[in-house]
Amino acid sequence: MSHLEQLRRSLAIAEKDVWIYYAKGPVMVFGIIFPLFLIMAFTIGRNMTVVDLFPGLMGMAIFFTSTAVGPAILPWETRSRTLERLVTAPVEVWALLLGDVIASFVFGILISLIPLSVAVLMGVEVLHAAVFVLGMLLATFCFASLSILLSVYPPTDVPATVMMLSSLVRFPMVFISGVFVPVDQLPGWGRAISSVSPLTYFVDLARYSISGISYYSAPVDLAVMTVFAVVFLVVAIKLHERFLPQRFS
Amino acid sequence: MDAIQVNDLTKRYGGFKAVDHISFSVVEGEIFGFLGPNGSGKSTTIRMLTGIVKPDEGTAAIMGHDIVKDSIRARESIGFVPEMANAYVELTAWRNLMFMGDLYGIPRSERERRASDLLKRFGLYERRDNQVRGFSKGMRQRLLLCMALINDPPVLILDEPTSGLDVESSRLIKEVIRELNRAGTTVFLTTHNIEDASQLCERVAIINRGVIIAVDRPEALRQAGSALYCIEVSFSRSVDERELSDIPSVREVMKFGDKLRLYVDDIDMAITSIVDYARIHNMKILALTTLAPSLEDIFVRLTHKTGAE
Ligand SMILES: Nc1ncnc2c1ncn2[C@@H]1O[C@H](COP(=O)(O)OP(=O)(O)O)[C@@H](O)[C@H]1O
Ligand SMILES: [Mg+2]
Numbered sequence: 400m401s402h403l404e405q406l407r408r409s410l411a412i413a414e415k416d417v418w419i420y421y422a423k424g425p426v427m428v429f430g431i432i433f434p435l436f437l438i439m440a441f442t443i444g445r446n447m448t449v450v451d452l453f454p455g456l457m458g459m460a461i462f463f464t465s466t467a468v469g470p471a472i473l474p475w476e477t478r479s480r481t482l483e484r485l486v487t488a489p490v491e492v493w494a495l496l497l498g499d500v501i502a503s504f505v506f507g508i509l510i511s512l513i514p515l516s517v518a519v520l521m522g523v524e525v526l527h528a529a530v531f532v533l534g535m536l537l538a539t540f541c542f543a544s545l546s547i548l549l550s551v552y553p554p555t556d557v558p559a560t561v562m563m564l565s566s567l568v569r570f571p572m573v574f575i576s577g578v579f580v581p582v583d584q585l586p587g588w589g590r591a592i593s594s595v596s597p598l599t600y601f602v603d604l605a606r607y608s609i610s611g612i613s614y615y616s617a618p619v620d621l622a623v624m625t626v627f628a629v630v631f632l633v634v635a636i637k638l639h640e641r642f643l644p645q646r647f648s
Numbered sequence: 649m650d651a652i653q654v655n656d657l658t659k660r661y662g663g664f665k666a667v668d669h670i671s672f673s674v675v676e677g678e679i680f681g682f683l684g685p686n687g688s689g690k691s692t693t694i695r696m697l698t699g700i701v702k703p704d705e706g707t708a709a710i711m712g713h714d715i716v717k718d719s720i721r722a723r724e725s726i727g728f729v730p731e732m733a734n735a736y737v738e739l740t741a742w743r744n745l746m747f748m749g750d751l752y753g754i755p756r757s758e759r760e761r762r763a764s765d766l767l768k769r770f771g772l773y774e775r776r777d778n779q780v781r782g783f784s785k786g787m788r789q790r791l792l793l794c795m796a797l798i799n800d801p802p803v804l805i806l807d808e809p810t811s812g813l814d815v816e817s818s819r820l821i822k823e824v825i826r827e828l829n830r831a832g833t834t835v836f837l838t839t840h841n842i843e844d845a846s847q848l849c850e851r852v853a854i855i856n857r858g859v860i861i862a863v864d865r866p867e868a869l870r871q872a873g874s875a876l877y878c879i880e881v882s883f884s885r886s887v888d889e890r891e892l893s894d895i896p897s898v899r900e901v902m903k904f905g906d907k908l909r910l911y912v913d914d915i916d917m918a919i920t921s922i923v924d925y926a927r928i929h930n931m932k933i934l935a936l937t938t939l940a941p942s943l944e945d946i947f948v949r950l951t952h953k954t955g956a957e
Contacts, residue, residue: 404753411750419738479737483730484795487698488751489723644701647691 405494412490412498413505420468420475421506430467430506434460434514449521454605455578457535460514462573462598465507465539469546470565472499473639477556477646486643493636496547500632503543511535523609530617531608537624538601544631545597551638554645577602582614590614597627649712651676651803651834652697656706659692659858666692668858669706674836676802679829681849682838689858690838691731694807697836698728711802724752727796731807731838735791737781741772744780744791745798752799759798766794770824786817793824804828806837810844822848878939879910881922884932895921907935 420426437459441452476482486495515535525531549565575589576598582590593599604620607613613620652674659667667689674680682690695701697708699719707714713721735744742763749759767773770790780788789809796804809825810818825848829835839845845852846866853863862869889901892908897918900911912918915938926933 408751408753411747415736415739415747418743419736480730480732480734481736483695483698483700484728484733484735484748484792485751486700487723487726487728487730488748489720489753490751491720644695647695647700 405491406497408488408490409494409498409501412485412495413501416472416499416502417505420472421502426468427510430464430510431513433463434511435517438514438517449518450523450609453518453523453609454581454602456514457511457518457605458538458576458578458598458602459573461507461511461535461539461601462542462576463569464510465503465542466546466549466565466569468506469499469503469543470549470561471558472502472547473550473646474555474558474561477554478558483647492640492643496636496639497632499547500540500543503546504540507539507543508536511539525608526611527608527617530621531605534601534604534608534617534621534624537621537628538597538604541597541601541624541628541631544628544635548631548635548638551635551642554642556646572596572598575599577614581606597624600624600627649676650674651678652680652708652710652836654693654697654706654708657693657696657703657708658705659689659696659701660704665858667696667703670855670858670860671706672853672860672863674803674834676834677829677832678850679825679835679837679848681845681852682836682855683840683842683845683852684838684855685840688855690840690855691807692858693855694728694730694805694836694838697722697805698726699723724799725802727799727801727804729789729792729796729806729809732812733792735780735788735795738779740777740779741767741783741791741794742776745794748795748798754799762798762800763794766797770794771820784814784817786813786820789813789817789821793821797828801833803834803836806835808838808840810839810841877912877915879912879915879918879922880904880907880935880937880939881910882907882934882936883926884934887929887931892922892925895925897921 434456438456441447441456473482476485486492519525546565549568550561553560555561575592576596577585577593578598582593582599582603585593600615600620600623603613603615604617607617607620615623650673654673655671656669657667657671658665658669670693682693684690692701696703697710697715699715699722702716707716709715710722711725713725715722735741736747739747745763745766746759749763754762764773767776770793772787772790772794775783775787780791783791806825810821813821822844825835825837837848849866851863852866852869853860854869855861887908889903889908892898892910893901895918897912897914898910899913902909910918919936922936923933
């Protein structure tokens with residue numbers, strides 16, 4: 400069976416995910432309100448400008464929206480007993496997971512366009528638009544892959560368990576990614592820690608896009624995000640292949 | 649070619665053998681049943697056939713496609729309804745079918761045509777634009793069958809298709825299974841219900857604790873499992889069971905309320921003797937029924953036999 404055909408089935412799965420998991424009132428409201436709330440929380444009453452905050456805020460918006468729903472999909476399908484039928488269709492595990500990643504990706508991109516528009520309206524000028532767009536696509540894909548990786552273990556049918564565990568990863572990641580303090584102002588150990596988070600590189604790239612200043616260079620940021628995306632995706636596929644059977648008993 | 653060919657299939661969970669070196673084959677065009685109590689390894693066997701669970705030992709092929717080496721091909725040749733499965737309740741019946749069709753790479757126009765046909769046949773066409781959330785259990789099971797048939801599969805695999813259904817849905821589903829089979833579909837189903845197995849299946853494998861203990865036609869299993877007939881009789885007043893067991897050819901007597909059940913070797917001799925017994929003791933016979941040995945008797949005998957080993 401051709402990979403292209405499998406890819407088309409991924410798209411069908413992504414479409415299903417969008418209808419079932421994303422096109423829901425509360426999810427949309429969360430997706431839209433949360434980044435705007437972040438913008439307000441960080442600008443109101445502080446003498447930092449939107450321009451100063453833009454890289455970190457965009458980073459958080461993309462990161463939180465593209466990892467918001469992904470981890471819950473497999474536990475949810477296990478619980479609602481739709482998973483066995485789904486995984487016995489002639490679809491490879493990679494294609495199935497890629498479908499979930501694509502859904503998270505689409506949601507992340509669409510929702511992040513809102514804070515991006517608000518920022519632009521508030522006077523943020525994106526100098527290197529092409530680099531920024533590429534970075535945004537890559538980062539969203541990378542985080543969407545991470546969201547699928549987060550549901551690997553335990554192979555539970557309780558979405559809340561997975562969401563709680565994934566929050567334990569997601570929130571600390573924001574703190575070590577140069578969102579609140581730019582990487583170049585961190586101490587050496589801080590920089591070392593921040594280098595293991597893919598979000599660091601997107602924030603760095605976003606800073607470059609609006610000011611021309613960055614700690615790493617734009618090509619490095621893009622390359623590292625690509626590596627993270629591939630690693631997350633491959634590891635997620637391998638581990639899901641291993642643990643998926645345990646979801647049935 | 650056999651529709652399903654299974655050789656020495658084995659699955660262990662830790663040290664526990666959920667499925668233990670089972671072998672059988674399902675001939676094209678038959679309805680083959682897997683009959684066994686809960687936890688006997690029926691679903692695990694099916695999950696190996698559908699490619700979710702990797703066998704530890706043994707091989708299996710569906711329509712000639714190896715379930716491990718050629719899993720996608722094997723899956724393309726089956727329609728499957730898992731045990732206690734559900735369609736997506738947030739989607740409409742129609743969307744569920746379109747999604748399934750997509751997963752099998754069926755072109756849109758073909759998908760739509762098949763979906764309409766199936767929904768009409770299963771009495772769901774009027775409800776096609778309703779969310780599955782509002783469907784009854786029977787309707788959901790019918791929709792799952794539609795979803796299993798969207799790829800027009802040569803082999804249909806059903807894990808406990810009628811369990812927990814109301815009588816009407818259960819009957820409809822059994823009718824559809826027979827109808828599909830008449831049209832050429834091979835059916836492999838599991839059940840823990842003996843009646844379903846004997847009503848539907850041409851051949852039955854009896855499985856217990858991961859081991860197949862018999863494979864045969866339900867009628868042959870009846871005869872092989874027990875040569876004993878059963879007579880149910882009730883008299884105009886109560887009698888001593890022990891006296892009845894002295895009647896020639898009676899092997900065993902059990903009391904069921906005001907009825908007595910006698911297991912006998914020779915049905916003719918037994919009935920004559922019972923009539924004599926009633927006359928001697930000046931009693932009337934209120935009812936007398938002969939029962940062929942049920943599959944349940946055989947099942948209990950066979951499973952107890954292996955259980956004791
Ligand atoms: N994923 C699993 N992990 C551990 N044990 C399992 C798993 N799946 C099934 N089993 C065990 O294997 C045995 C057979 O189960 P199953 O095939 O579901 O039986 P059946 O379908 O006949 O009721 C049961 O004892 C069950 O507890
Ligand atoms: Mg079962």
